[in-house]
Amino acid sequence: MFRKSALIASFIVHVLGFVGEAAWETVVIKFRQIALLSRTPRFPELDEPRNIVIIGASFAGYYAAQVIASKLPPNSPYRVVIIEPHSHFHFTWVLPRFCVVDQEQKAFIPYGPLLKGAPEGRVRWVRERVAKVNRNGVWLEKSREQIPYDFLVVATGSGAAAGLPSRVPVDTKEEGTALLQDMQHNIKQAQHLVVVGGGAAGVELATDVKHMYPGKFVTLVHSRKAVMHRFGPELQAAALQGLKDLGIETVLHERTASSNIVDGQITLQSGRRIRCDFLVNCTGQRATSGIMTELAPEAISPTGAIRVKPSLQIQDDKLSNVYACGDVADVGIDNPNARSALRQGMVVGFNIVRAATGGSPTKTYKPFWGECVIKLTLGLDKSIVHIGNGKTELWWRSKEKDISLDAAGAWNHLGVKPFQDDDGLEKQVE
Ligand SMILES: Cc1cc2nc3c(=O)[nH]c(=O)nc-3n(C[C@H](O)[C@H](O)[C@H](O)COP(=O)(O)OP(=O)(O)OC[C@H]3O[C@@H](n4cnc5c(N)ncnc54)[C@H](O)[C@@H]3O)c2cc1C
Ligand SMILES: *[C@@H]1O[C@H](CO)[C@@H](O)[C@H](O)[C@H]1NC(C)=O
Secondary structure: OHHHHHHHHHHHHHHHHHHHHHHHHHHHHHHHHHHHHHOOOOOOOOOOOEEEEEEOOOHHHHHHHHHHHHHOOOOOOEEEEEEOOOOEEEOHHHHHHHOOOOOHHHHEEEOOHHHOOOOOOOEEEEOOOEEEEOOOOEEEOOOOOEEOOOEEEEOOOEEOOOOOOOOOOOOOHHHHHHHHHHHHHHHHHOOEEEEEOOOHHHHHHHHHHHHHOOOOEEEEEEOOOOOOOOOOHHHHHHHHHHHHHHOOEEEEOOOEOOOOOEOOEEEEOOOOEEEOOEEEEOOOOEEOOHHHOOOOHHHEOOOOOEEEOOOOEEOOHHHOOEEEOHHHEEOOOOOOOHHHHHHHHHHHHHHHHHHHOOOOOOOOOOOOHHHHOEEEEOOOOEEEEEEEOOOOEEEEEEEOOOOOOOHHHHHHHOOOOOOOOOOOHHHHOO
């Protein structure tokens, strides 16, 4: 009990610390702005603005953009160029749920409002994918345009080759909602469903399906000895119990031999066969660092994540103007998550504003276990909230009333009235 109280106390101290830190940084930047404004402009007049290029606008990149766009001094010669192929912000947390429940529109949050306060011309938004990066600039995939950068932020996150339920592998909201609807339809049609992968996405999807359609046979196949293996043993046991209570069969320490369904069956590596008329692949995600192989091959770790310094500059002293943040950055956490991605994005933002106003990028990101707090749903109306610091776990059960898992909260966070979408990226930015 004492250890649990200590965990709670330490959590509160950390959170208060972050709030104080953000407030302090705002003061520092304000002072720097005042100092710069009172001097004659130290930057020469330039025909072309200098670019701070941000690749990827999800939790890490979008918040980095917000900090930079709002905190650069008004007379700064820099502008922010955001390169992101998605028409909308993809809200990942709800994807397993919306593979089952028809609320798919809510997973796509309009871009723009977070950058509203920025001065005119400060932000350029490019709906494209970066194909390649080198020292001279970034190359866009379709238009082949080359965009030079003074600072570069790589916030390309992670991806699941299998797509849903971990990522939506298309760019427009129309295509994305269509994919989710197809998935809902396929799940509804199936009688024997096999879910592969017992991480959060697999556990949530399997329990949602069985809760919504108790008559279906649902089997969860996981290659490890426990589901939720990246978390503590207490959560692992509670998740397994949740699966059992709903009547899901969980097959541990087993892999599928192939993803092909043959004669209505799927074969595992042990030779065991399981009836299956639809398979949902919820296996792991990998850092999306491919575009960096030319510029910084040495900074890419075997997992694909980009090695960074505590300042989130990439681990290459020749490239001190290049930063990485979010899931794509190797910051030494077991469970990459949106909260740490967002905080890393802000650290990068603060560092670039400092560097772009003549200071040095001395803000650091220190991983904090409390950021890995997870709410794991176990069916449509139950969940477990869990935090752990690697030694002690703290968790409790909670009742879920909102079928869309507080998607509204995420919309509000991004400055958009839930669930209003006038489809206005172009209208809102530029
Ligand atoms: C099913 C699921 C549930 C989750 N639930 C939670 C949760 O409850 N709480 C939590 O904290 N975290 C949760 N997470 C984790 C969270 O989603 C990630 O940690 C977070 O999305 C990471 O944000 P990011 O900005 O680093 O990258 P991502 O969200 O991966 O986004 C990367 C962005 O970069 C863009 N991009 C990629 N390549 C290029 C390119 N070449 N050119 C231009 N743009 C590019 C992509 O289009 C994308 O918009 C969940 C994840 C999943 C899969
Ligand atoms: C799941 O997707 C991953 C990544 O694409 C792939 O390697 C794996 O074979 C797939 N598994 C199944 C059972 O389809």
